[in-house]
Amino acid sequence: MxxxxxxxxxxxxxxxxxxxxxxxxxxxxxxxxxxxxxxxxxxxxxxxxxxxxxxxxxxxxxxxxxxxxxAENLDVREIAHPHLAALNERCGHTVHLAVYEDGEVLYIDKVESRYPVRMYSRIGKPVAITVAAVAKLLLADLPEPERRAVAERLDYPAYTARSTPNAAAYLKELATVREQGWATDFGGHEESINCIGAPVRGTDGRTVAACSVSAPNVVVGTGELLELLPLLRRTADAISAEYSGTTPPPLQKANS
Structure with missing residues (x-):
């Protein structure tokens, strides 16, 4: 120079x-x-x-x-896809990318599992906002007044016995997600499907998208899925770094 x-x-x-x-x-x-x-x-x-x-x-x-x-010309899906494909190649499970738009959380990318038992999620389809790991990550990062307002106007369908029952419980879970920096959905939407998620952040540190790894419990248990959390978080950090043009932060321990 x-x-x-x-x-x-x-x-x-x-x-x-x-x-x-x-x-x-x-x-x-x-x-x-x-x-x-x-x-x-x-x-x-x-x-x-x-x-x-x-x-x-x-x-x-x-x-x-x-x-x-x-910033407006950045396409988070285009940036994220190679990282999501690499994550899928390593773990073999379904990988999703989601964003929060107009009051809904939408899948904008998906890499299919290599296993015969697959999820029926589709790109462009809204997720179950009160239980999905990606939704918890995206809503947890909203400013507190907006987070509370959103939680209080949502319906809370009882998809399974593990579904979030009401706004108070949801806000409590969002506070935990906000503090730990990752989220789970262990049978909250479908009894047989478990999921872990991590945030993709922009230049200001705010969550712009969320990526996740999902798998049927007949393929992998919750304990084994949680062992993939460091890999998932490294992937999310790599996407964040490329999206925002920064150096990815050091990976924290999964239980931190």
């Missing part, structure tokens, strides 16, 4: 901390004020920085517009 480009790029995280004047920018870069002024003028011409009336510089609106445009 050229020295000029390097210096210009170093100005942006500096101004992200707050407005700074010419002297402060020059001192942080370790350059003469004339050099700093040249860089700031160029960034200003491209809308990357803005000079305030007090002669201090801040990040420009063009930078935020570019960031928003880039």
């Amino acid at each position: 050229s020295q000029t480009v390097d210096r210009a790029l170093r100005i942006l995280p500096l101004l992200a901390e707050g407005p700074a004047n010419l002297e402060q920018v020059a001192a942080r870069l370790g350059v003469h004020k004339s050099t700093a002024l040249r860089l700031l003028r160029t960034l200003h011409e491209h809308g990357m920085v803005y000079r305030q009336q007090d002669q201090r510089y801040r990040l420009g609106t063009r930078l935020f517009a570019l960031a928003q445009q880039a």
Whole structure:
């Protein structure tokens, strides 16, 4: 990278901390004020920085517009699919990716199990929002007032004896999911199907999608399924890193 480009790029995280004047920018870069002024003028011409009336510089609106445009053009399904396929290749079970849209949790990708007993879930189909692991992850990350409002307006069908019975129980479970960072559905929707899920996060740390591994209990028990949790979480972290352009965080223990 050229020295000029390097210096210009170093100005942006500096101004992200707050407005700074010419002297402060020059001192942080370790350059003469004339050099700093040249860089700031160029960034200003491209809308990357803005000079305030007090002669201090801040990040420009063009930078935020570019960031928003880039975020809107990201396709989490396209990014996630190779990771989901690799996860399926390693574990053999059904893998899903889901998002929360317009009050529903929808599957947007699925990689089928290699075993003959398969799930009937379909891409584009809403999930059972009160019991599905992916739904718990997506709703657990909502702001508290919205989370409570959603929980209180939902119906709570008794799919099985293990289904979530009411809003109070759901909110309690969402709090646990929010704290531990992963979720389960052990027979809550179908007695014979168990599932574990992990969140996919965006640049702001918020959950943008959730991925899961599901399997019939005739194929794998809950204990064996939970042993796949570290692998699932590594997959979710890898998707998050590629989606947000960051380094994946260190994996926590499954029981943390």
